[in-house]
Amino acid sequence: METDLLSKANQTGLIIITGIFLMFFMGTILLLFFHYSKKKIFQKELEKKELENEYQKDLILATLEVQETERKRIAQDLHDDISSKLNIVSLNSHMLTTPDLTHQEITEITGNIINMIGKTLNNSRRLAHDLLPPVLDKFGLDAGIEELCFEINSTKSIEVQYDNRVKFNEEDKNKHLHVFRIIQELTNNSIKHGNASLISLKFESVESKTVCTYSDNGKGFDSKAVRNKKTGLGMKNIESRIIFLGGSIKVNSAVNKGINVVFNF
Ligand SMILES: Nc1ncnc2c1ncn2[C@@H]1O[C@H](COP(=O)(O)OP(=O)(O)O)[C@@H](O)[C@H]1O
Numbered sequence: 486m487e488t489d490l491l492s493k494a495n496q497t498g499l500i501i502i503t504g505i506f507l508m509f510f511m512g513t514i515l516l517l518f519f520h521y522s523k524k525k526i527f528q529k530e531l532e533k534k535e536l537e538n539e540y541q542k543d544l545i546l547a548t549l550e551v552q553e554t555e556r557k558r559i560a561q562d563l564h565d566d567i568s569s570k571l572n573i574v575s576l577n578s579h580m581l582t583t584p585d586l587t588h589q590e591i592t593e594i595t596g597n598i599i600n601m602i603g604k605t606l607n608n609s610r611r612l613a614h615d616l617l618p619p620v621l622d623k624f625g626l627d628a629g630i631e632e633l634c635f636e637i638n639s640t641k642s643i644e645v646q647y648d649n650r651v652k653f654n655e656e657d658k659n660k661h662l663h664v665f666r667i668i669q670e671l672t673n674n675s676i677k678h679g680n681a682s683l684i685s686l687k688f689e690s691v692e693s694k695t696v697c698t699y700s701d702n703g704k705g706f707d708s709k710a711v712r713n714k715k716t717g718l719g720m721k722n723i724e725s726r727i728i729f730l731g732g733s734i735k736v737n738s739a740v741n742k743g744i745n746v747v748f749n750f
């Protein structure tokens with residue numbers, strides 16, 4: 486009887502110890518499992534962040550590159566179209582100081598000077614216009630885009646249909662220059678890459694945001710292909726401007742289906 490009781494107590498003890506051991510074992514396994522899955526999630530997040538950082542870095546580099554290209558172009562224009570012409574004006578002015586010039590020579594030299602100054606004025610006006618379209622500055626984004634469309638339409642090889650249902654706020658002027666540059670790049674691409682004959686451009690208000698829908702009927706490109714994910718400088722520059730505007734952009738295109746771009750700000 487006593488031995489019976491003893492062995493029962495032993496058995497219960499064994500069951501309790503095995504139970505505790507099993508619980509401990511399962512607990513350890515669960516802990517290990519959580520630890521590793523957490524580590525995996527953390528690693529995935531880290532990889533995602535790294536990719537994002539790399540993309541941001543890419544965008545900044547692209548923006549800097551665009552800036553440098555733009556500076557180079559302006560420097561070249563200044564050198565070729567302004568400085569070189571002013572040089573000729575300077576030479577001609579010095580020639581006017583030569584003694585004993587005939588009346589005909591004086592007429593010829595002053596003619597040269599007037600001609601060159603006229604050209605230089607035109608060039609400097611064009612340069613300033615490129616840097617900041619005066620109509621955009623004076624009359625706002627809508628008028629600026631109207632003028633851009635007019636300029637494109639007057640080439641007769643492509644038509645822009647512009648439909649604006651938004652009243653742009655005068656206070657957002659510094660934002661509007663970015664929007665204008667985006668439209669300029671998109672239309673340049675439609676002409677240069679798409680060889681399009683029709684462009685449609687629309688602004689509308691959707692839930693306190695301005696949405697711009699842009700499309701062309703040109704050659705298009707496969708926007709889903711990985712090699713096209715990293716597009717050229719122009720598109721990257723558009724993305725940086727969108728980030729500055731605090732908006733978002735979607736670009737959709739397929740071969741022979743034109744391009745469709747929707748962005749908001
Ligand atoms: N409207 C369009 N029609 C066809 N292809 C386009 C269009 N816009 C962009 N692309 C394609 O996307 C590429 C990248 O454009 P972008 O970033 O503006 O570079 P780029 O400096 O060559 O203009 C172009 O080389 C072209 O292949």
Ligand SMILES: [Mg+2]
Nearest residue numbers: 670674719720
């Ligand atoms: Mg381009």
